[in-house]
Amino acid sequence: MSTHSDQQHPIGLYLKIWGLLFVLSTLSYLVDYFHVESYLRWTLIIIFMLMKAGLIVAVFMHMAWERLSLVYAILVPPLCLLVLIVLMATEADYTLALRILYFR
Amino acid sequence: MSAQLSPSQSTPQSPASGWRGLISDWSSDRQAFQVSWGKAMMWIFLLSDTFVFSCFLTGYMTVRMGTPVQWPNPSEVFALHIGGADVPLVLIAIMTFVLITSSGTMAMAVNFAYRRDRLRTASLMFVTAAFGAMFVGMQAFEWTKLIVEEGVRPWGNPMGAAQFGSTFFMITGFHGLHVSGGVIYLLIVALRVLRGRYEHSGNYQIVEIAGLYWHFVDLVWVFIFALFYLW
Numbered sequence: 001m002s003t004h005s006d007q008q009h010p011i012g013l014y015l016k017i018w019g020l021l022f023v024l025s026t027l028s029y030l031v032d033y034f035h036v037e038s039y040l041r042w043t044l045i046i047i048f049m050l051m052k053a054g055l056i057v058a059v060f061m062h063m064a065w066e067r068l069s070l071v072y073a074i075l076v077p078p079l080c081l082l083v084l085i086v087l088m089a090t091e092a093d094y095t096l097a098l099r100i101l102y103f104r
Numbered sequence: 105m106s107a108q109l110s111p112s113q114s115t116p117q118s119p120a121s122g123w124r125g126l127i128s129d130w131s132s133d134r135q136a137f138q139v140s141w142g143k144a145m146m147w148i149f150l151l152s153d154t155f156v157f158s159c160f161l162t163g164y165m166t167v168r169m170g171t172p173v174q175w176p177n178p179s180e181v182f183a184l185h186i187g188g189a190d191v192p193l194v195l196i197a198i199m200t201f202v203l204i205t206s207s208g209t210m211a212m213a214v215n216f217a218y219r220r221d222r223l224r225t226a227s228l229m230f231v232t233a234a235f236g237a238m239f240v241g242m243q244a245f246e247w248t249k250l251i252v253e254e255g256v257r258p259w260g261n262p263m264g265a266a267q268f269g270s271t272f273f274m275i276t277g278f279h280g281l282h283v284s285g286g287v288i289y290l291l292i293v294a295l296r297v298l299r300g301r302y303e304h305s306g307n308y309q310i311v312e313i314a315g316l317y318w319h320f321v322d323l324v325w326v327f328i329f330a331l332f333y334l335w
């Protein structure tokens with residue numbers, strides 16, 4: 001059994017993360033509201049997304065206080081998904097090229 | 105020495121075979137993760153769900169990149185007509201804030217659970233479930249508006265690429281299902297906490313495990329919000 005199962009942290013920590021998530025969400029909403037376009041838009045959206053995801057996993061899901069064996073077991077397998085995304089992106093490019101050539 | 109020992113003596117407790125062996129192997133006292141089995145299993149389930157949602161989003165990326173037809177602008181599709189002006193994405197923004205808030209109350213519920221504050225834990229979980237139900241309600245409103253007023257279908261829509269409809273209903277539908285399931289899960293655990301089921305053992309970890317599920321639902325929404333609605 002776990003010897004450190006008590007995830008006792010001050011409530012203030014959660015309130016701070018909560019506020020931070022609010023701010024990050026507002027910022028990513030403002031990206032759309034002010035019609036930021038092109039690469040700056042994609043970069044900002046991805047940065048805010050990853051920051052929010054990181055905060056939720058690390059603090060709300062207590063990943064920051066788990067033992068490394070569990071952390072790696074959870075965080076490493078999704079790296080396979082990056083391979084899938086790259087494969088599918090190249091495949092989609094090919095599909096698009098074919099459709100523009102023959103089916104439009 | 106060893107030659108003198110009979111086989112049964114050298115292995116006084118030979119491992120059982122068949123189903124008994126399987127059960128004793130899997131229940132034997134070996135573990136890699138220094139957490140309770142419940143927490144480890146929830147994490148493994150969430151890992152599997154990560155793959156499910158990632159495959160959905162990757163499929164969405166593939167069809168969006170692969171279509172030569174104009175993709176509808178989500179900023180306009182999900183705009184609401186408020187006070188004579190179209191406010192872009194306002195419903196999605198409110199839904200996002202509702203879900204984040206529910207995550208915050210859930211994190212606090214976990215905290216109070218470890219302090220064995222039964223009443224605060226249960227009430228915070230009820231609040232979390234209420235926010236979750238609110239989210240699903242707004243999603244139902246969003247779907248109704250898209251289907252009835254804008255004519256979006258899984259096989260097409262009047263605004264452009266047909267794949268918009270299929271990916272939208274698949275991704276948000278599956279997420280909504282997770283939220284609905286989470287609301288039921290939270291209600292069950294909250295009722296059990298309130299009735300004092302965990303008082304005897306003093307083990308309130310089930311609240312943290314339910315919290316993991318709930319935060320994961322919020323986590324998935326972060327990706328859907330960014331990649332589907334903002335992209």
